Amino acid sequence: MTTTNHSTVAGGLASLQTHFEVQQFYYREAELLDDGRYADWLTLLADDLDYWMPTRTNRLRRQQALATAARGEAAFYDESKESLAWRIRRFDSGMAWAEDPPSRTRHLVTNVVARHVDPDDNAGFAADDLAVRSAFIVYRNRLEREENIFAGSRDDILRRSDEGFQVARRVILLDQNVLLSKNISTFF
């Protein structure tokens, strides 16, 4: 497999090969989350990670532009790699009762559109890095009969490193207003 043949037009669609690599990266990530291997999942995240999942509101149509909470407002996640590591240490404490016994989850990732980053719009990134939009459905079954479905979109910036991709930016939009579950005990 050659790695020098990327089409790297800023803002352009990724090549077939790159698209395949991105998909495989997401499937690997989903597998780690579904297997509860959060510490391993953490290694897929860049040290300068910005991981944000804002709340969403019902607004009058003329105020629709405000229907996603702004930075600094209420969010389900507003995390750095360090704060995610903190959350993950809790899961691994053996006393995180909300996940004991553990839930069963399935992360499905689809509708992947991968483009090369335009460095003019994204300081600190190169055209070799990728701006990827995807859609997800996360199914959770807890204890006997509890079920939740989390559906939404992710806007990522994946940075290429020697070890493969790392998630450097992730904006998660959950397609819900009132969160229709008793908690969020997984990641997206």
Place this chain on the structure above:
Amino acid sequence: MRRNIDVSGLVDHEGGLLDRAVFTDHSIYAQEMRRVFAPSWLFLAHTDQFKKPGDFFATFMGEDPVLVTLTREKKLKAFLNSCRHRGARVCRADFGQTRNFTCSYHGWSYDLDGKLVSVPNEAGYPESFERDDWGLVEVPHIETYNGLIFGTWNPSPIPLRESLGDMAWYMDAMLDHDDDGTEVVGGIHKWVLDGNWKLAAEQFATDWYHVNMSHASALMVMSPTGKGPRDEIVHRTGRQYVDPNGHGAGFPVHTKNRFDAKTVHDHTDYTALRERLGDARVEGPLTNGHATVFPNFSYLPVNGSIRIWHPKGPDKMEVWAWTIVDKCWPDEVKQAQRLYNLRTFGPSGIFEQDDGENWSECQAIAAGFITNGVALNYQMGLGSEREDGRYPGTTSELYSDAAGRSFYARWRTLMNTPAWHEGDAR
């Protein structure tokens, strides 16, 4: 059909026993809406959500949808969010800014004072039709306390401040750090829980006991070593305020109590707070602790979390949680408090996740016929209630069910008292 149930046998507040039917029975729930929620002061919103005339916010009082508005005269008002014509909600946005609320069914339109201002094909109505008779149903009383807006359907309520009693002294430890008061972080966490609203409300009134077990994992990662809280954390002592109107607040007492978020702690001038609030409050309810204003408003001072437990049937609630910060804090301090709160409380928070699990667990099995008849134990600290000379009103130990017993005693009294809307009927 309205059949009022005498709940005396379900609450033994002197013996510390509670029948689980209070969490499961549909008739009891319907009676709560009539006799607990309708007559009580209910939390609506924070005053900071209303800056300009036309700002509005949609919420619930019990299960009734209401709209809170700031009128052109900058007066706070609240109305039933239901068109007088066919009953649809006249506003389906969570909050925003508007001049009128127009029902999207037939177009009846109401202004910020709830007045009916426009009726399509008005000529089709009889001459006796007067728009003034068909305004939105107004919540008769709105009062505020240090930034918190409460409303009640009760036509002749005890004033809010009076109904808070000594609880106000404890609330001020969070709301009154200086003359500027508090403001809200934009947006609200809203989520659902399969549990009766009282499971959460009573826990915030009375329950420090669960912290060491339920939140063991969170305490561990927050401890300086990462290995677990020091003994002095686990074996904390403190007080629990027991209000005769069902409010409750508990807090560890220590001379070195502090805000958990480091940036907030570093910024805080504890000396100035001691001058304003007194040593007892700074060493107690200023930071760590929990509280409920009866029936369903609760808060956590160290997180700046204020929340309401909206009842949605006997076995469901919807939690709405705001983060409040001191208006005078610099932006980085406000942001630090916001991040600390969302990482600890709120649906993804490392504490809140486990609370949700507990409440849904208690609810899930409570309806079993045999289970339902097995009373629950609220006996911790029985007889410990006293006046300690330092904290106002009656207080108990940090680890105690005293405020829980008082919460259910108040609930029992209201449940067995006909409300204004019942006349003399029993």
